[in-house]
Structures are given as C-alpha cells and as structure tokens.
Amino acid sequence: MRNVELSDFMINYLDNMVKSDKKESYVKRSRSDLRVFKKWIDGVTDGKPISLEWIHQLHRENYMEFISWLDKKYSDASKNRICTVIAKLLEYLEVKNDFSIKELVDTPKSFPFKKTDFVSDQEYKSLLKSFKSSQDVPDLYKTAHKELSNRNVSILYLMRFYGLTPAQISRISMDDIHFTQNELRVDNSGHITKLKLLLKHKRQIYTYLQDIPEDRRPHFQTDAPLFVAYHNTSMSFQIDNKKSKDKVVPQRLAERSIMKLLQVEIGRAGIRRVSSTHFRNRAILDAIEAEVDDKKVMEVFGITYPNYLNRFKQFLTNEDKC
Numbered sequence: 001m002r003n004v005e006l007s008d009f010m011i012n013y014l015d016n017m018v019k020s021d022k023k024e025s026y027v028k029r030s031r032s033d034l035r036v037f038k039k040w041i042d043g044v045t046d047g048k049p050i051s052l053e054w055i056h057q058l059h060r061e062n063y064m065e066f067i068s069w070l071d072k073k074y075s076d077a078s079k080n081r082i083c084t085v086i087a088k089l090l091e092y093l094e095v096k097n098d099f100s101i102k103e104l105v106d107t108p109k110s111f112p113f114k115k116t117d118f119v120s121d122q123e124y125k126s127l128l129k130s131f132k133s134s135q136d137v138p139d140l141y142k143t144a145h146k147e148l149s150n151r152n153v154s155i156l157y158l159m160r161f162y163g164l165t166p167a168q169i170s171r172i173s174m175d176d177i178h179f180t181q182n183e184l185r186v187d188n189s190g191h192i193t194k195l196k197l198l199l200k201h202k203r204q205i206y207t208y209l210q211d212i213p214e215d216r217r218p219h220f221q222t223d224a225p226l227f228v229a230y231h232n233t234s235m236s237f238q239i240d241n242k243k244s245k246d247k248v249v250p251q252r253l254a255e256r257s258i259m260k261l262l263q264v265e266i267g268r269a270g271i272r273r274v275s276s277t278h279f280r281n282r283a284i285l286d287a288i289e290a291e292v293d294d295k296k297v298m299e300v301f302g303i304t305y306p307n308y309l310n311r312f313k314q315f316l317t318n319e320d321k322c
Contacts, residue, residue, distance in 0.1 A: 004035040004042065009052050013092050023171075023187055033085040036074075040066050056095055063101050080105055113315040118285060119278040123271045124160055130269035131156055137268070144232045150208035151227060152261060157201045159262075162186075163283030163301050165276050166258035172226040174218045179206060188302025195300065212237050218250045225252035281312075288312045 006014075014034070017027050041050060070079045083105045090101070131152050137145045158164040168186055176185040182202050184195045197205075205226070209217060216237045218224035228250040229238040238251035259276075266273060280301070287297045294309055303309065 033082045118282040126269040154205045159279040163280035166255045170255040227253040
C-alpha cells in the first residue's frame with residue numbers, strides 16, 4: 001500500500017493536520033487510510049491522475065461502490081475508521097453532498113451487552129482497596145507499592161470514571177492538565193476532548209505529583225509526562241536519558257506498564273480478569289444512565305457513530321425489565 005501515490009489535495013490535507021498539531025500517530029494512520037481510498041480511485045480511473053473537481057463530482061452510488069469494495073477486504077471496524085477519515089477529508093475540501101459517507105456505512109455488527117461486559121461496583125472497590133493497600137505485597141516491592149499508590153489510584157480513577165484507555169493515559173502530558181480549571185485534555189484519535197475532573201480526582205492527581213522528588217517531578221505547563229515511570233529495583237522515579245542531555249526530563253509511563261500494573265492488582269484483589277474496556281464501558285453506561293446528552297457522551301468518549309450508544313441503552317432497558 002505504501003507505493004500508492006496520494007493526490008496533491010490529500011497531501012495538503014495531511015499537511016494541514018500536522019500544522020494543527022494532530023498527533024503523529026493519528027496523521028500516520030490517516031495517511032494509511034487515505035492510501036486505501038486512493039487505491040480504489042486508481043482502480044476506477046486506471047491509475048490516471050484525478051483533480052479536486054473529480055472528487056466533487058462523486059455521487060452516492062460511487063461511494064456505495066467504494067464501501068462494497070471495502071467489504072471484501074476490511075473488517076467492520078477498519079471500514080468505519082477509513083470512512084471516517086474520508087469524511088473528514090471531504091469536509092476539509094468543502095465537498096457538499098446531501099449525504100455523509102459515514103451514514104452509508106453499516107455500524108459494526110455487535111452482540112447485546114451482558115453484565116460481564118462492565119466492571120461492577122464491588123470489583124472496582126476491591127481493586128481500589130488493592131491499589132491502596134500493601135498487604136500481601138512481597139517485601140521486596142512493598143516500598144515501591146507504597147510510593148506508587150497515589151499514582152496508580154489516579155490512573156484507576158481515570159479508567160473507571162472517565163473511560164480512558166492505557167494508551168490515552170500514557171500520552172497525557174503536564175500541559176494537558178489544568179488544576180485551576182479542573183480540566184484534563186485528552187486525545188481521542190486526533191480529536192482533542194476536554195474533560196472536567198471531579199475535585200476528588202484532581203486532588204488525587206496533585207497528591208501523586210507531590211510524591212515525586214522535586215528534582216524528578218514533571219513541571220506544570222510542559223510536554224513532560226503526567227504519569228512517570230518507576231524503577232522497582234532502584235525504587236525511584238525514572239529519567240528519560242534520551243531527552244535529558246540539557247535538562248531533567250521524567251520518563252513517560254508506558255501503555256504496556258499501565259496494562260501490567262492493572263493485571264497485577266487484579267490478581268491481588270482476587271477478582272475476575274477485567275480490562276480497560278470493562279472500565280470504559282461502565283463509564284459510558286453511567287453517563288447514559290445519568291441522562292447525559294448523546295452528543296456530549298459521544299464528544300467525551302470519542303464515539304463516532306450515534307448508533308453505538310444504542311447497545312448501552314438497550315442494556316439499561318433490559319436491566320429495568322429484570
């Protein structure tokens with residue numbers, strides 16, 4: 001797919017994304033998805049160059065043909081993602097249609113939710129207790145566990161009450177959090193969402209930061225990571241040696257490390273194996289149950305398709321009938 005040459009207006013669109021400070025990973029993913037679109041175009045035009053006017057002249061039937069072509073090659077999730085990128089390209093190009101390509105795509109096939117798709121209150125309480133307590137932690141790691149308790153509880157709060165994934169949590173930098181405004185900025189696939197933090201959760205994060213020695217603590221309003229990696233052997237918060245030539249830069253806590261610490265604490269808590277998806281599902285469910293406006297729910301959790309919320313609503317309806 002790398003040998004597919006993008007049209008100039010596609011390249012301009014990607015350049016605009018870079019200028020708009022979109023995440024490098026998101027721009028890279030969008031470039032790959034646009035190559036899929038361009039490959040289909042090349043098949044239709046026999047590889048002849050296309051103009052911007054050609055894109056403006058595409059009709060509903062053309063896009064339906066493209067979607068049918070995708071059906072043979074890609075999963076529902078990939079198909080929806082690709083069409084979302086194309087929809088944003090068309091918006092950038094100011095292409096006026098009486099339909100949206102996203103409306104032409106079937107939402108991913110899915111089964112009804114079950115109770116086991118959500119983390120329960122008791123599971124969360126057991127896990128929170130485990131995060132806070134050093135009981136049954138091997139002596140070698142007790143000191144580290146105590147020093148990391150506030151950091152790890154902060155991470156748990158973000159998963160349980162805001163539905164953040166380990167990847168999103170890992171990417172949070174100090175300039176993403178504003179303590180005076182109780183606000184946290186989060187990247188949802190290139191779309192920046194501003195979350196309002198509960199006072200309790202903001203204080204928890206602030207307390208964690210004070211646990212870090214001042215010479216290794218990330219500074220406010222910088223691109224330093226909010227969550228800092230920790231070395232269990234040296235029992236110290238880590239410095240990013242690759243970036244610390246002229247100044248001390250804390251090392252970012254990796255997504256994989258967040259996933260690992262979650263599974264370790266799940267084992268200690270003695271609950272079933274749950275993932276960040278269970279926490280995210282519960283956060284979305286709570287928002288819908290609290291009658292938060294659908295558009296707001298979609299914005300906060302980075303949901304693209306309104307129909308995705310129907311699974312949660314159907315689950316609540318079925319629960320009411322029980």
